[in-house]
Amino acid sequence: MGLRKGQRELVEQYRGGYCAIPAIPGGGKTHCLSLWAAEMIANGLHKPGKILIVTYMNSAVNNFKQRIASELKNRGIISGKDYFVSTIHGLCLQIIKEKPDLVITNEEFEIIDGVSKIHLISSSIDEWKRHNEKKFRLYIDDSNLNANKISDTYKNWQDKLCNIMLSAIGDFKCRGINSKEAMERCRGLGEDSILSWASEIYEIYDKKLKIGGFLDFDDMLYNAKKMLKEDQLLLEKYQKKYSFVCEDEAQDSNLIQSEILDLISNGNLLRVGDSNQAICGSFSNSDFTLFKNFCDNPSTTVYKITQSSRNTVDIINLANYFVKYVRESHPVAECRDSLLAQFIEPVGEDDSRPNPKIDKYGIKAGIFTSWEDEARSVVVKAQEMIRKYPGKTIAILVPTSWRMNVVLNFLEARKIPYELLDNTSGEKNKTIRKLGRIIDFIAQPESGLKFYDMMNECFLLDSYDSESADEEQNEEKKTVGQRVILCEFLKLYPVEKLLYPIGGEIERVDIPKDLLASDIWSDFTEKLELVRELLEFPSTIVEKLILFISEKLGFEREERAIAQKVAGDVRYLMSQDPHWKLADLALELLSPKNIFNFFAGIVWDLKGYEPKPGVVTLATYHKSKGLEWDIVFLTSLTSTDFPVSLDDKFIGEYWFLKEEYKNPQAIVKADLEKLLDGKSTGNSIVRSKIETISERARLLYVGITRAKEYLFLTSFETNRGKKNETLASKYILEFRKYIEASKHN
Structure with missing residues (x-):
């Protein structure tokens, strides 16, 4: 079957119990998980129930379905009845529809989309603010604001509160706490507690959802778990329905999802993931330590997938060097565990899918004098690579969506075909x-x-x-x-x-x-x-x-x-x-x-998305996960976008707030843990910085491992020594030294 280390053990040996598959980027986890499912079905080992595979993206659902169907067809089996592939929200929706009257009074409920959700939380904040204007203004530093800037600052603060409140409400639901319980628990907090605000806004938002007959994604998980815990017959039905439960991208799981899958699996739980690619914690309630702890559990069998044929050996060596640098030499000692000692190995020379080879060293790094200068130079180089290698795929990755416009303008000015990876363009x-x-x-x-x-x-x-x-x-x-x-x-x-x-x-x-x-x-x-x-x-x-x-x-x-x-x-x-x-x-x-x-x-x-040769893919680092290109440009490796020390600037801090409140998201998270777990986490701002540094290191690792043949790392420096200075990240300075040494070896 052309299986490599780790893949072979999974397909041939796993037949039940707890099992973890830590897999490096490009390790073929989808391929081997599909092979395992087909092998189990072909030999009737999945019975009496089905195999359930839960993944995150709808495109991944289709990919799994097609691969398993193809593998079964190769064995002469045409059947889709023995397996079910779904997102976690699709699975929870299936559970809720068993008894919708237990969840919401209107059985014709709808799942609210992202745009409507923002409108609903914004109107909830408006309603709360009408009675709490003083609280709303409490965090704002208006000492240096003139009359014109005050209204803009208030609007900016309300916009930021939308995401902060949704995140806090999601955390409450993830812990199984409804709006009334949240209000009760937060009752003793002071009026300056943003967590207390969240509990009040949660109640308003929850009422608006119910009146509209809506459920949001967090509701689906909350209600599905509640139903399974309270209805033994329903739980037994799902335990019989699915003999094996498999979780893909397990590093992005959260507490309530893990509990739901553990309940249904009845002990036959297979989790596949890569802790070094856990990059969703800053904008979701995912917790990458859950998969790590699952791997470390003595009752879990672990098969490691460490070989990859995606990248050239030079790019693999750079990725491994970065892991080693973070673990052994990172300036912030608390960040040295942000990447696990999981190193990529190239495949053997006799492998049917060997690592790509090029005739020269394919990694370069450069630092420019401004973001515009960096973006222009990257686009010029991308156009040069298109002309030189017309059959290769190319991507330009940026850390945030707002940086895209500058790159996009340069692409359009040079009439370079491009595709944006987001929901509003292309x-x-x-x-x-x-x-x-x-x-x-x-x-x-x-x-x-x-x-x-x-x-x-x-x-x-x-x-x-x-x-x-x-x-x-x-x-x-x-x-x-x-x-x-x-x-x-x-x-x-x-x-x-x-x-x-x-x-x-x-x-x-x-x-x-x-x-x-x-x-x-x-x-x-x-x-x-x-x-x-x-x-x-x-x-x-x-x-x-x-x-x-x-x-x-x-x-x-x-x-x-x-x-x-x-x-x-x-x-x-x-x-x-x-x-x-x-x-x-x-x-x-x-x-x-x-x-x-x-x-x-x-x-x-x-x-699903398939890169096209000659067309530049423009995407954020986050959107690039799961994809690969022949040529990749990693841009804006600055100390703001990829901080390394606690003294670097951090995007999560808002300039218009008072010093002690500059990172409200971190305050909410720390207060929630103190309230629910009774543990103090120390300085919430420092802890938030450590978490940001750690997650951004993993994000950079994801970016590096997208490149198959050529990798360009760029940054810029401007206004050095001034208040609004932007400096190159220490990471790119380390990469430059490594590249120079590697080119001469």
């Missing part, structure tokens, strides 16, 4: 923008500008998947030719004459004869006919118009799903507000933060 919102452009034109068909935007974005910039360079060039030529025709027509004729010409035919104006004689002309007129059909469809029934557009434009499966969601939501929106018009819908669809993006992101996540 392929994920292309369908919504197409619908928006067409609806925008139909709402105002006399507008030449709206007509041009629609034609340009929906009809003249179609993407073509062709292996032939000549075909791609012909399609590009056709698009350019049609744009010439469109521009010439709009100079001489109004839109109505284009769509409804005298005599039923478009008069030939001064278009170059070679264009008129080619199939470009006939293809263009066919598209105009399609636009006429769209205009003639009754626009009074908007949801049917949207579905008609998706049919006429030949939307693929994912695009049709998005169109159906838009149509359904529009029906609801228009019933709520009879004054809503086509122009309002177009405005919403074309907004970068429209209400449909969240669903579109889920749809495209189900499909």
Whole structure:
């Protein structure tokens, strides 16, 4: 079966009990877990129940399903009844639907999406603030704020509170504490306690959820665990249903998820993960120590996957050097356990999938004079690599979303094809923008500008998947030719004459004869006919118009799903507000933060993301997890984004708050542990800094291990010695010394 160390032991030996698989990046954990499941099913070892695999991303769910189905097919078995793959929230939803009346009075409950959740918590804070304005202002340092800045600061503080409150509420739910219990426990805290605020806002938020018939993701876990603990028959049903429970990405698990899976597994629990890739703790209630402790449990069998063929040996050596540096030489002693002594080994020369090899040392590091200078240099180098290696995949990784815009502008200025990995751009919102452009034109068909935007974005910039360079060039030529025709027509004729010409035919104006004689002309007129059909469809029934557009434009499966969601939501929106018009819908669809993006992101996540050669992937370090590229640029390795010492600047600290309150998230976390566990964790700010340093070290490790062949590490320094200085992270200084030494060996 082509199995390596650790993989072989899992597939051939694991047949029950507690089992942990610590797996290094690129170790093929999905491959071997799928093989194990297929092996168990093929030999009937999974009976009497099924195998349950729980993972985090919808795309990972599909990946597991396809791999297991393929492995079973190779063994002559066509069946999907012996295994179930789900996200943890999908599993909890299945449990809740067994007895929804125990959870919420309205059985037709909905799972609230991310956008609606932010709106709900924001309105809850507004309601709380009406009676607690003094508390709200308590943390703000307004000594240096003028009248103009005060209102902006208040808004900024409220925006920050949304995430702080959601995190605190999530922590309460993760501990099995409902809103009333939270209020009771926090009753003795002072008015300056932000944890006390959280308990009060939790109660308001919880009421709003119930009134709307909503559950959020934390509710799903909370209620699923509650039902399993209180209903013995329900628990036994799930223990019989699933003979084996497998948890993928176990390093990102949280307490309540671990408890749910442990309950269902009835002792047959397999967990797969990599503690060195635990990077979600700063924005979720995940706890990477849970997987570490599970591995250390004497009753757990451990099979380690340490070999990887993803990276060149040079990149593997750099990743291992970084682990060793952090563990042995990190300036903050408390951070030396942030990475485990888990080192990557290259595969043997006789392996069927060997490590990539290149003809020179493929790692470089550079420090620039500003973020703009760094971003420009990275884009220039990326363009050079595209020309030099047209068949290779490339990624530029940034630590935060707000840094993306500068890189994006340089990519667009140089006309470099790119794909953004987020829910509001790139392929994920292309369908919504197409619908928006067409609806925008139909709402105002006399507008030449709206007509041009629609034609340009929906009809003249179609993407073509062709292996032939000549075909791609012909399609590009056709698009350019049609744009010439469109521009010439709009100079001489109004839109109505284009769509409804005298005599039923478009008069030939001064278009170059070679264009008129080619199939470009006939293809263009066919598209105009399609636009006429769209205009003639009754626009009074908007949801049917949207579905008609998706049919006429030949939307693929994912695009049709998005169109159906838009149509359904529009029906609801228009019933709520009879004054809503086509122009309002177009405005919403074309907004970068429209209400449909969240669903579109889920749809495209189900499909999964596959990097394309010649197209630069622009993503955050967090979004890159689980992916790989031939060439990777790791940017902004500054002391702010990747702090190393306690004196570095930290992103979680807010400049507009008083000194003792600058990191409210850390205060909430420390107060919660003191309240619930009775233990004092010392200085909460220092502890938060240690946790941030540790998690950012793991994030950098994830970034390094995304690169298969070439790795570029960059940073910048500016305003040295001033209050607003930005310095290069100590990590990149260490990397530069290591690279110089390695190149000469």
